[in-house]
Amino acid sequence: MPTYAFISPKGGVGKTTSSLIFATQIAKRGVGVSIIDADPNYPIQKWATGGYCPDNVHVISNITENNIAFNIRKVAAIDPIVIVDLEGTAAKIVIHALQEADFVVIPMQGSLLDAEQAGRAITLVKDQEQAVRRxxxxxxxxxxxxxxxxxxxxxxxxxxxxxxxxxxxxIPVFETVLTEREAFRSMFFFQKPLDKLNSSEAPGIDKAIENANAFAAELISKLSPEG
Structure with missing residues (x-):
């Protein structure tokens, strides 16, 4: 079953947000999702403690470079979709995760600095690709x-x-852009999926859901036979 790795050497680019958006949009379709929260701050694990985590979303934390590959394989045998939220690109934990990945998402903001940092992630993906080709x-x-x-x-x-x-x-780029929206930040503040937020917690929820759906659909299509 597909394993999607979200990586970025730069913080604040929306890596964890895009991981959670994808997971919750997939879960709405009735598909089981496992999220490997390999960020040392465990943002998704904290989000899941709010009481609104869907029953078919399973968050696994306490991840190390020694157990990440094992955990990815373990949950891949249970849920159709596995999402890995990774911090940085230099650590061995990222390399081990890429060895198990079927697709890599590299979030970045629209600046030259972010593009340079994203280049490090692309290099890591290409290095892993060459290693496996042996x-x-x-x-x-x-x-x-x-x-x-x-x-x-x-x-x-x-x-x-x-x-x-x-x-x-x-360099491939998603047609869908994740826009700057209060609703995306409110997911973490109120520990809820987008569709559980209300208008008193965030404006423009419908637009945020529309944006999230478009991203999820495009990412799924990347590994579909027609994609």
């Missing part, structure tokens, strides 16, 4: 850049230029 011919570890925290009303010139630059270099 044993598996023509092995490919697919990945895509996810642009995050952008203004919801318009695309900035910097963002448009950055998207073109990535495309010109042959």
């Amino acid at each position: 044993h598996v011919k023509n092995y490919i570890l697919p990945f895509s850049i996810l642009l995050t925290r952008t203004p919801p009303a318009y695309q900035t010139r910097n963002m448009a230029s950055l998207r073109k630059s990535l495309s010109d270099k042959g």
